[in-house]
Amino acid sequence: MISTDIAIVGAGPVGLFAIFEAGLLKMRCHLIDYLPQIGGQLSEIYPKKPIYDIPGYPSVLAQELVDNLLKQAEPFKPGFTLGERIESLEKRGEADFIITTNMGTQIHSKVVVIAAGLGCFEPRKPEVSGLDRFENGKGINYMILDPEKYRNQKMVIAGGGDSALDWTIFLSEVCSELTLVHRSESFRGAPDSVSKVMELAESGKIKLLLNSAIVSVDGGDQLSTIAVTNLKSKEATAVATDHLIPLFGLSPKLGPIEQWGLNLDKNAIEVNTDDYSTNIPGIYAIGDINTYTNKLKLILCGFHEAALMSHSAYKYMNPGIKYTMKYTTVQGVNEF
Numbered sequence: 001m002i003s004t005d006i007a008i009v010g011a012g013p014v015g016l017f018a019i020f021e022a023g024l025l026k027m028r029c030h031l032i033d034y035l036p037q038i039g040g041q042l043s044e045i046y047p048k049k050p051i052y053d054i055p056g057y058p059s060v061l062a063q064e065l066v067d068n069l070l071k072q073a074e075p076f077k078p079g080f081t082l083g084e085r086i087e088s089l090e091k092r093g094e095a096d097f098i099i100t101t102n103m104g105t106q107i108h109s110k111v112v113v114i115a116a117g118l119g120c121f122e123p124r125k126p127e128v129s130g131l132d133r134f135e136n137g138k139g140i141n142y143m144i145l146d147p148e149k150y151r152n153q154k155m156v157i158a159g160g161g162d163s164a165l166d167w168t169i170f171l172s173e174v175c176s177e178l179t180l181v182h183r184s185e186s187f188r189g190a191p192d193s194v195s196k197v198m199e200l201a202e203s204g205k206i207k208l209l210l211n212s213a214i215v216s217v218d219g220g221d222q223l224s225t226i227a228v229t230n231l232k233s234k235e236a237t238a239v240a241t242d243h244l245i246p247l248f249g250l251s252p253k254l255g256p257i258e259q260w261g262l263n264l265d266k267n268a269i270e271v272n273t274d275d276y277s278t279n280i281p282g283i284y285a286i287g288d289i290n291t292y293t294n295k296l297k298l299i300l301c302g303f304h305e306a307a308l309m310s311h312s313a314y315k316y317m318n319p320g321i322k323y324t325m326k327y328t329t330v331q332g333v334n335e336f
Contacts, residue, residue, distance in 0.1 A: 002079060004030035006313060007099050007109035009086060009257075012040025014287035014302030015115035016069035021310035023076025024328065027317070030079035030107055032086055032099065035250075036143050039066035040117050044250065053300060065299075075335040081105050083143065089260050097282065111313045114257065114269060114278075114285040115302070124248040126158060130217050131246075139223025140244045144171075152176045156226055156239055158214055159247035160184060165193040167247065172205050179207040179239055181214060181228055209237065217244065265291050275312030276305045282316060284309045 006022050008015045011033035019029045037043055039062075047063035054060055060068075084101035089112065091097055099107040123142030125131060134140040144150075144167055155175045157168050160182040166189075168180045180197065187194045201208035209228055215236075216227040226244055228237045254267055263270040263279045268291035271277060276284050286309050287302035295301075314323055 001098075001106045001108050002030055002081070003108045004028050004079060005109065005317065006030070006111045006113055007032065007097065007107045009033075009099075009112065009114045010040060010116035010287070010289070011035070011038045011080065011082065012115065012117050012287065013042060013065060013069055013299050014117075014306055015040070015113070016066070016073055017303050018113060018115060018286065018306040018310060019073035019076055019078045020069075021307045022313065023073070024333070025310055025314045025323070027111075027310070027314060028076065028078070030081065030109070032081045032084065032101065032107065034083070034085045036083040038070060038080065038082070039063065042066050051299070053298065055300060075333055077335075081107065086256055088256065091280075091282070110282070110317050112283045113309060113313070114283065114289055115287045115306075116257070116289045117287060123246070123250055126214055126246050126248060128214050128217060134217060134219060134223040134244070138221065139219065139242060140217070140246075142246060144245060147171060147174055150175050150243060153242040154240060155179070155243045155245065156181060156214075156241045157245050157247060158182070160187045160189070161247065161249065162189040162193065163249075164247040165189040165197055167245070168206060169193065169196050169200065172200050177207070177241075178205075179209060179241070181209045181212050183211065183213050183231065185210050207239075209239075212237075214244075214246075274308075276309045277312060284313065 005027040006029045008018055008029050008031045011031040015031055022029050035044055042062035043066055049062045050059045051062055051065060052059055054065060081101065084103045084105055086099055087102050088100045089097060097109050097112050131140055150171060151174050153175055154177040155171060156179045157164055158181045165187060172178055200206045211231045212228050213231055214226050215229045217223060218225045223244060226239050226241055228239055261280060269278055269285040269289055271285050271290045271292055273292050276286050276290060278285055286305040288297045
């Protein structure tokens with residue numbers, strides 16, 4: 001079991017800045033995110049998008065901001081559990097929480113901070129019956145955490161965006177056989193990536209099935225075959241494979257958070273703007289996941305919320321202990 005002072009749900013920019021603010025108060029943080037990398041929406045959806053409203057940066061790329069926030073947080077030695085979805089939250093006693101993920105990881109914390117942006121990003125799954133039969137390590141995954149897992153394996157990737165193209169290019173040198181299935185003749189990804197995929201198909205390094213859709217999956221204990229139909233000719237093709245990775249993007253949902261007993265307004269968590277606490281003592285919500293009068297869904301507002309939350313969390317964890325705030329220009333940043 002992982003023990004920490006603050007468990008932060010979400011590893012986006014607001015969650016990352018909360019590490020820094022909590023660290024100044026000598027509180028250690030552990031972040032949990034369903035995405036396989038740090039950065040939330042900024043890294044997953046628009047890493048190259050310029051952002052213009054971060055104080056001190058006339059313009060900064062989304063991924064550059066994430067990288068800088070992580071560097072700023074490093075002195076406080078945060079922990080990360082990535083690529084895992086939170087399944088349950090249990091409160092034990094007056095001030096302890098146990099978070100359990102879908103992979104069985106347990107995080108014990110004194111405070112929980114929900115900084116999940118628009119919610120838990122869940123994969124958009126193709127409408128193919130039986131997919132769930134081969135999930136959870138049996139051949140079907142919706143994101144790639146460790147490319148080496150697929151070395152010398154047969155793989156099918158489905159999709160036509162940047163993620164599908166990029167992974168096809170990368171894994172063409174890893175997998176023994178690789179097939180890319182796409183419903184159209186044209187791709188939504190970068191032209192350079194499209195050209196590289198076409199070259200790989202022409203050279204025989206990958207198999208490319210265009211105007212095609214997966215219609216069924218089959219196998220015993222593990223996935224072994226998928227059936228693909230050409231949407232124009234209606235011709236059916238059986239493809240032997242060890243792995244299927246559908247890459248059709250992600251959709252935000254509150255997920256299990258809806259079951260935690262929090263006061264919700266539609267898909268957002270109601271908070272007290274004194275300190276961004278929720279109706280459950282010890283649980284806070286910061287960033288786009290929360291709601292209150294005159295709420296602005298801006299990263300810089302989330303930074304403000306992270307600072308006030310951290311001071312409240314310190315008082316919650318240390319009742320009766322007076323804390324005198326000192327500016328970082330005076331005390332500096334002391335590593336753990």
